Amino acid sequence: MIRAGVVGASGLAGGELVRLITQHPDLELTFLGGSSSIGRRPSELHPGLRVGHQLTVRPVTEATADEVDVLFLATPAPVSAELAALLADRVPALVDLSGAFRIRTPDLHDRWYPKARRRPDLAERFVYGVPELIGDRLKDAPLISLPGCYATAITLGLAPLTLGLGLDLGTVVVDGKSGSSGGGLHLRTADLHPYRSGAIAPYAPTGHRHAAEVADFLEHARPGSVTRLSMSAYGVSHVRGLLTSSYVLTDEAVDARELARAYLRFYRGKPFVRVRRHEETLIPVPDPQAVLGSNYADVTALYDEDGGRVVVLAALDNLVKGAAGQAVQAANLRFGLPEETGLTQQPVVPA
Amino acid sequence: MIRAGVVGASGLAGGELVRLITQHPDLELTFLGGSSSIGRRPSELHPGLRVGHQLTVRPVTEATADEVDVLFLATPAPVSAELAALLADRVPALVDLSGAFRIRTPDLHDRWYPKARRRPDLAERFVYGVPELIGDRLKDAPLISLPGCYATAITLGLAPLTLGLGLDLGTVVVDGKSGSSGGGLHLRTADLHPYRSGAIAPYAPTGHRHAAEVADFLEHARPGSVTRLSMSAYGVSHVRGLLTSSYVLTDEAVDARELARAYLRFYRGKPFVRVRRHEETLIPVPDPQAVLGSNYADVTALYDEDGGRVVVLAALDNLVKGAAGQAVQAANLRFGLPEETGLTQQPVVPA
Amino acid sequence: MIRAGVVGASGLAGGELVRLITQHPDLELTFLGGSSSIGRRPSELHPGLRVGHQLTVRPVTEATADEVDVLFLATPAPVSAELAALLADRVPALVDLSGAFRIRTPDLHDRWYPKARRRPDLAERFVYGVPELIGDRLKDAPLISLPGCYATAITLGLAPLTLGLGLDLGTVVVDGKSGSSGGGLHLRTADLHPYRSGAIAPYAPTGHRHAAEVADFLEHARPGSVTRLSMSAYGVSHVRGLLTSSYVLTDEAVDARELARAYLRFYRGKPFVRVRRHEETLIPVPDPQAVLGSNYADVTALYDEDGGRVVVLAALDNLVKGAAGQAVQAANLRFGLPEETGLTQQPVVPA
Amino acid sequence: MIRAGVVGASGLAGGELVRLITQHPDLELTFLGGSSSIGRRPSELHPGLRVGHQLTVRPVTEATADEVDVLFLATPAPVSAELAALLADRVPALVDLSGAFRIRTPDLHDRWYPKARRRPDLAERFVYGVPELIGDRLKDAPLISLPGCYATAITLGLAPLTLGLGLDLGTVVVDGKSGSSGGGLHLRTADLHPYRSGAIAPYAPTGHRHAAEVADFLEHARPGSVTRLSMSAYGVSHVRGLLTSSYVLTDEAVDARELARAYLRFYRGKPFVRVRRHEETLIPVPDPQAVLGSNYADVTALYDEDGGRVVVLAALDNLVKGAAGQAVQAANLRFGLPEETGLTQQPVVPA
Incomplete structure (x- = not known):
């Protein structure tokens, strides 16, 4: 033990x-x-x-x-x-x-x-990063730093584009939506149930530091990955789970099927990242309710021809894949255990 | 009567x-x-x-x-x-x-x-538009068409920039978040309480028609207002109220105080639009919980220097200012009644 | 004014x-x-x-x-x-x-x-009581004390039985369920959104003082009304509105139609009390969501032959009919205004 | 396997x-x-x-x-x-x-x-019953019938009184509160998110068949256990988890500490039943949020001297201990596996 x-x-x-x-x-x-x-x-x-x-x-x-x-x-x-x-x-x-x-x-x-x-x-x-992207560097690493919950989701969403396909992303606008557990347990009136329930609270409309964290990581992983990455963060009316929407602006046409294939290819063999595809019907795109309590991150990328955008969606449980689960995953890799050890719990849905 | x-x-x-x-x-x-x-x-x-x-x-x-x-x-x-x-x-x-x-x-x-x-x-x-922007044209108008709930919020948010300050907005990325009443009463499994509660459902990640509606209105109101306006829409875990975040990309520096003044000036004398300012403490920026049941729309614009963006936030009750309340407001103007007649109900907060 | x-x-x-x-x-x-x-x-x-x-x-x-x-x-x-x-x-x-x-x-x-x-x-x-039951005593009363939110609901529910039909109620077990606004704004960890959301919190399983208040009122209004009235109170996962379930034990058979008629008769001419009947379909019995933001109290009584009980249900908005609305109603009566003045707002549903 | x-x-x-x-x-x-x-x-x-x-x-x-x-x-x-x-x-x-x-x-x-x-x-x-109460009869049983979700909670709550202490319970009034997953996935307007959210819906104010099930089980287990057991059931505004409040009327004085000891004694060695005691502070009594996703049932009994009642509270996850988890627990016992096999998942809290 x-x-x-x-x-x-x-x-x-x-x-x-x-x-x-x-x-x-x-x-x-x-x-x-x-x-x-x-x-x-x-x-x-x-x-x-x-x-x-x-x-x-x-x-x-x-x-x-x-x-x-x-x-x-x-x-x-x-x-x-x-x-x-x-x-x-x-x-x-x-x-x-x-x-x-x-x-x-x-x-x-x-x-x-x-x-x-x-x-x-x-x-x-310190070795820093999302385990899926730096897994081999975690083996025997004595000092490990893990990304923030939003940063994990944004990075997992963008990596197949920039680290996989080798694209320079230019301008990326990120909109992050999180439940109330994302903010911790602070004794503030605005965090009491009556005011937090029913809210769409723009708690960080500008200046969220996870944006800097992601840009710094991508720049180190592949210089020129992103020119400008901005972020706004909102608290919505549930407790656990977050969704990041990364809007990647592009003037070039994108082949939607090729895009889907690139994501599947990039995460092949990664047990905790699920690339959501359209054939699944009830909830066809990433939604944090579908990962609750588990270490999964669900991702997908859609091309919006009219808008000149790739819409990258990533959902995870901020307390598991965004914090404690990812920490256990990193410890597993550190000690040479199979990555999934102790993390096979399936999502608790609906909850 | x-x-x-x-x-x-x-x-x-x-x-x-x-x-x-x-x-x-x-x-x-x-x-x-x-x-x-x-x-x-x-x-x-x-x-x-x-x-x-x-x-x-x-x-x-x-x-x-x-x-x-x-x-x-x-x-x-x-x-x-x-x-x-x-x-x-x-x-x-x-x-x-x-x-x-x-x-x-x-x-x-x-x-x-x-x-x-x-x-x-x-x-x-048909006369079409948000009453605040076309009020005098509603007087005695026999045929009136009102904007969608999202379109009302986006338009009220962007109007001070383009119709007020006369800016050409270039690229605008809109992220819309709405409660479950925004989708109407459809008997679908995904809309049942167990699956809709706790969700952040990307129900229209691309191709929401309110984006086209807003762009068409602004183009008619002032040609060249917006070059490209794209939108993604999400269903979040409450019932009533929506928030639109319009990210206006800009390479030019913006004076934040001037920006705030422009919004206050543009909506002076408009009883239903409240420009949110920082001195109000408990909920300092637009949040739909603060307008519930009322015909108010709360708007604000913030400059994000790092991100090269103006972040425009607008919140309203999708069933009131986004639908029935705005319709009564338009009827008031149509019949020459004071705009606020029958619409003075204050928000029911918290609810 | x-x-x-x-x-x-x-x-x-x-x-x-x-x-x-x-x-x-x-x-x-x-x-x-x-x-x-x-x-x-x-x-x-x-x-x-x-x-x-x-x-x-x-x-x-x-x-x-x-x-x-x-x-x-x-x-x-x-x-x-x-x-x-x-x-x-x-x-x-x-x-x-x-x-x-x-x-x-x-x-x-x-x-x-x-x-x-x-x-x-x-x-x-001090004149104390639910205005529907003591209305004429409020006229010109200089000092008025109003019942608690739960006490208002329980009393409105039981009054037609004991004050209307003249029954001695014997043993009454009350189960009260309230949203989070019922507890006020206290900075406690258990009241933060993450822990209050999804809870069914038995915050007063025994010893709620509204039980004593109701028993004292009924005893003064009609000695012998209730022999023993106990209460347990629970916080459930919404914000505004409460429901009281009063289980009146009885060994005698009750005519269900006569019971319904007694309630309708008792509250005839009382604009704020709505006796719910079965023909209304979507929400046939009292549910606080149907009174949100309004001064209504919805009540009904059902006979459970198997259980030897009359089940009395009463729903109200704890901040309106359970507090501020009732206070305005009492002030209206105090100053000789029509009881409904300023209180005609209809429920905001769904919310 | x-x-x-x-x-x-x-x-x-x-x-x-x-x-x-x-x-x-x-x-x-x-x-x-x-x-x-x-x-x-x-x-x-x-x-x-x-x-x-x-x-x-x-x-x-x-x-x-x-x-x-x-x-x-x-x-x-x-x-x-x-x-x-x-x-x-x-x-x-x-x-x-x-x-x-x-x-x-x-x-x-x-x-x-x-x-x-x-x-x-x-x-x-068929062998029927809550596994904690009939565990040895499940060994090698070919046909197993499991209690309903409410029945499981009520029975676990009352068993220490009647089967443990050997009391005749007389009149028991049960008030059950459940989230929306308790009702299954029916395409009804009243079950859509807008109407189910914020509700306290008395969906079975009288005549819930789990009351008959519990009474029948107790009568077979120990004749005379309960004289009259009635039940009312309510749907509250969360998704997963239920609480049953069983009000046991009694004219005799009860020693509160003896009561607590009786519950601890009765469930000693039963890994899935947690008797909640007062020294635990954040959530001192059973609340379904504290068992979410797990096979635990939390129970406690409190004496209300004023009300002449024992208040018995039991909380469980209706889809786990109230359904699928209990079924796996029964299968474990049937096949001679340790009772907890595959069921060691801890509650996902907060969620």
Whole structure:
């Protein structure tokens, strides 16, 4: 058994990690870390988790390293930056779910994450990326940084165009729609049920930092991939799951069937990415309800001749493929386990 | 009292017309028309309407003209086309909520509404438009065609830029998000509560006809307004209200304060359009929950320097400002009543 | 115009009062009181309210009395108790929406509202009750106390049996189901959208004080009405509206048609109570979605022969008929206006 | 591998069975039966299921018996009655999820299931019950009938009182609240999202047949358990999960701590029943959101001294513990597998 620890256990991603580790045949939960809920058990923090789990939340120290083989950091970026500095050389595997180590271009990092001070030596040792795109680099990687939930969806959607077909995408306008769990658990009036229910809340109409993260990744993966990538993000009236719509403007004609084939080809052999095709009838295009609770990402690309656009849609469960599930997937690859180990749960639909 | 009739009484827009006419001090409901619910009373068709209304649904005939001063057509486009041909010269005022007479460029109409056969003589007599933009032309107009719900929002959002500031907008990408009432009452599995709840359903990722409607209107109002306007539409997990995000690409710098002033100036004196400003705190940008049940449209425009975009947001209640309320507003203007008559209901928030 | 003030303007009931007063032809909003939002305008506190209202929230003092003809207290019970002591002899009409003056039996009051100290002289001057049941006593009443939202529904449901038919009800088990707006705006994790959405939360499985309030009222109205009335309350996954199910146990056979007639007879001429009958098809029994935004209460009673029960159902909008609307209704009666003045808004359905 | 077939594959319970069998280490899906979706694959019928499953829906015949070791019938009661008559002696294990074989008292069966004709010889061979209460009788049972979703919850809630403590319950009033998936996928206007969202729909205020089922089971398990058990059922505004509130009237004092201990004792060693205790804070009592997607049932009992009641609450996922999960649990017991095999999925919370 691989001993796993979770820091940030009281948050939504932390709770989801506990859920997935509990279901995992080769991971054993041996440490729960945090600062705000010291002494509490998972069942007190997350209503779904089984009564009876004996671990309680403790502060993270150097000694934490002795209790785990892999430590998942489900903490805010500044906390992750500090904990990584403390433990990077002590823990066999550190998997960070925050933005502390995502953006590799230094001044871009500093602009978008000013509170997570960048230590160049440390930052450069982190392997960052969507596992489907960097899987072989995760094998034996000691320090892993995972993309944000939106960034995962946008990147999975655009990769077949730019990394697969080798297209320069020019201008891309992204519209992201997410349920309320995407924003975490903040005690704000606008996040109370009466005001969040029924809302289409433009919470980040401009300036979402996942746009910078995606552009930075694509530029490193293949220079010239995207000229300008902008994003607006909206909170809609459900709890779990997000959809990204990436509008890729193009003046050239696109062969719709060739487009579909390119996506199928690009994700052949990737168990968690499902390319949605038209023959499936009830929900023919990506919709987050169809992935709920699972580690799947559903993607498709459609050509809009009138509009001069390729419409790229990607749906995933922000707490699973967008956070905890992807972290477990990365840990599987890190330790040489089959990618799907412990992640075979099918979507819970309808829910 | 002005005698008002509603055709399509069993649909959602029809029910909303009955609601608003019941609340209107100068309109009296004298006729209910339809084909599928002959003999039924409003309270049998719409659960909120008061028990006891004595009218029942009857077929529309030439004689219907004798019973009404204004007839609202809340019918599918092909039915509206037929009813208009029958009654255009018999009823003092005909207000059509369908797409039968919206697109004025003939071949564009035929492409998007192939089943609503266009009779040129009739089509050219209809006055079409958002009342805020064509108000004076509605006075005494016998034949009125109103924009679709999305088209109303997009047009109200873009008008201050193109009709107000006189800008040529170039490329505009529209992302529309609507609740389930936007799709009407169709008995389809995907529209049942279990599958529609929790969905972000890309029901028209390309090819929504409201895009053509808006482009056609703007081109007539001011040639060259928009070069290319594309649209994708999504169904999200609430019932009533929509938000349109119009991404206007631009390489020129925009003065954000000037932008805000232009919107305030353009809608000064328009009681139903509220330009949202940042000082309001709880919900600072347009969100359909803040207009529910009312005839308001909330709009704002934000400049995204990084993205090279103006982000234009517009929110409205698709059944009120997007349908029945706007129809009553148009009828008020038609009959010389104050624009707000019977439409002063404030939003029901939270709901 | 009657000058109206609202204290507790930042709460949900306070916001709803502002909405209804704005729509009312004979009331004018002249004062906004509160303690937590001093200096803010309604549009800053309630996202639906029109930008531009010039009043701001101020502390309540003795001088407040000079600015209003009627003062609505949408405040917690202890605050209402204090404000009533301060202003009872200074304001022509005081309408309290809290529990401070609802329970008339002194020791019962002290048990359920220990923090709202009872001043006997003041308590005895308040007129308390559902307006439909005590309407004539409201005329010229200076001090009015209104029932809680659940209490209103339960009382309207049971009154035709005990006050109409004169039955002694024996054992009554009440199950109340309410949306999230029923609990107010408290910054608690369990009230955040992710946890409140999808819940059926038994927030008061025993010991809800509205049960005591109803029993106390019925005992005063007709001694022996109810022997034992217990209640459990649940929060369900929508925002606005509640349903009460009162299970009246009985060993005697009941004539179902006679039961229906008794309800119709009891509420004849009461414009806000709609007795639901089976011939209406889409939603044949009380359901709060059918009253949303309106001052209606829908009631019905069904006989369950197998179960030896009469099932009494009552649905209302907890913020309107359960709070602000009922308060305006009481003020109308107080000032001799027709009961429906300003309250003719029809339900917004679906929403 | 145990070969498993599912009949009724296009329904919600059928889809859930496919999901759970796919996740099960010892079951292999070898047959999909149905009448309305012949030729279709699971991914065409259920949006969450993985594209690529090669089975398609076929009609059930005698030859079906050769393809399966266990056949799950997720069919309406009359269909189950017919299929059982056809296959009872040909399939090693038949697990029926319908009401065809639940009520053992013949005239009671005929009253509540008049369309599912009872064949005494067949009916008497079925083993019926909640697995926690009849587990040892399921070992090697060839014909298994499982309780309805509400019946499972009510029975699990009441069993510790009557079967554990040996109490005669007298009068029990049950109030059941369920999400929209509880009603199946019927194309009715009232089940469309706009009308079902926001509803508290009293769809069975009297006469729900699960009440008869529970009373019949308890009477067989321990004569005199319940004197009169009545039930009312409501549809609330979420999708998955139900809560039953059983109000047990009593004139005798109950020791609350003794009550809690009795529940813990009764369900000791039962992995799927979680007795909720007060020390857990976020959601201290049963709430279906805390079991979503899992096979857990959460129960608790509270004493209401004022009301003279024991309030028994039970929450479960109607498609898992209330249907497909319980069926897999029963099949596990039938084939001598550990009860939890394939059912260790933790709840997906929040969702």
